[in-house]
Amino acid sequence: MEKVDLHMHSNYSDDADFPVEVLIARCKANGIDTLAVTDHNSARSVSEAQALASPSLNVLSGIEIDCTFGERNYHLLGYGFKPSDDFVEIYNNFSAIQRELTPRKFEKLRELNFYLDEQRLEQICGGAIPQEEQMGEVILEDERNHNHPLLMPYRAGGDRSDMPLINFYWDFFGPGKVCYMPVTYPAMSDMVDVIRQNGGIPVLAHIGANVKQDHTQVIGGMLNVGVMGIEVFSSYHSPELANQLYEFAVDRSAFVTCGSDFHGRNKPKIEVGQCAYGAQHIAEIRRFVAAASA
Known part of the structure; x- marks a missing residue:
């Protein structure tokens, strides 16, 4: 077949x-x-x-x-x-929408007391518009966020650690979630x-x-x-x-x-x-x- x-x-x-x-x-x-x-x-x-x-x-x-x-x-x-x-x-058109939303996404994440290193994010993205999964990657690797209780499920052994980056997206930015923006x-x-x-x-x-x-x-x-x-x-x-x-x-x-x-x-x-x-x-x-x- x-x-x-x-x-x-x-x-x-x-x-x-x-x-x-x-x-x-x-x-x-x-x-x-x-x-x-x-x-x-x-x-x-x-x-x-x-x-x-x-x-x-x-x-x-x-x-x-x-x-x-x-x-x-x-x-x-x-x-x-x-x-x-x-x-x-x-x-x-899609890129323009995403560029407008990006600073607001940063604000939502910082309201949760996540440290978000924008320079590191820019490095990872290589000039592309940052996506939520990349924001999650930068947040998870930052030692200042090491003991943040909201991030424990995405770390090794956590119940969302099988696909931590896409799960970060769904759990924080999915419809009805804390960082969701219509x-x-x-x-x-x-x-x-x-x-x-x-x-x-x-x-x-x-x-x-x-x-x-x-x-x-x-x-x-x-x-x-x-x-x-x-x-x-x-x-x-x-x-x-x-x-x-x-x-x-x-x-x-x-x-x-x-x-x-x-x-x-x-x-x-x-x-x-x-x-x-x-x-x-x-x-x-x-x-x-x-x-x-x-």
Whole structure:
């Protein structure tokens, strides 16, 4: 059975580590046959990734876009599109929002009595806009924060130490958490239109990371605004949720996709190719790959 991974990040995403060439070499070493590099709000990896395609490796164009649907923010994947200035505008808009939010994030963290060395953070980021995981890294390594009780779960042996940086993000900046800051991104319907107008297929990413109940009800509304597929198999989804989403997608004739959401050191438990679909699902995944490759 072929091995497919349609959700991973290169260092064109500010929270990921590996250059495109190294990432795709890692995929080859893991026996992946079809992949997409889906960087956050950026299509800059597309030409590099597709230049590394071969008869034994199908590389789809990909992107993951922050967008708003209803009163919540979600991630929308795009596949099979042709890069254009539309995607440059998406990147520039997202970057402007993040630059505006960064000082406020620092304030929230300092209100918790965390020491945050901005010079060290700038060094780690290498000029990129700091992400919450990188803020967590700097805070956790600073000796002045060594005994801070809020940080103990992320240190060796703590119950959030398996993936401390991404867990730091979710626990402090996730919806409803102490450092959370409401932000409105472009409407999902508008981002769906951009992807489709550039010849691509819009797919909802990892719904299990965004809402904890009524998944298919939420997705039904998204299909009504032009979303064409569901990332059914994800590192965020239990087998039970994946099965529910698979049956829903097939019933609604929506595309079925799979992705590991590999980042590197921010998510050390996740490896490329960890998508958890079975032989009974591969026909639907092939249907999507064929459509996105056309």
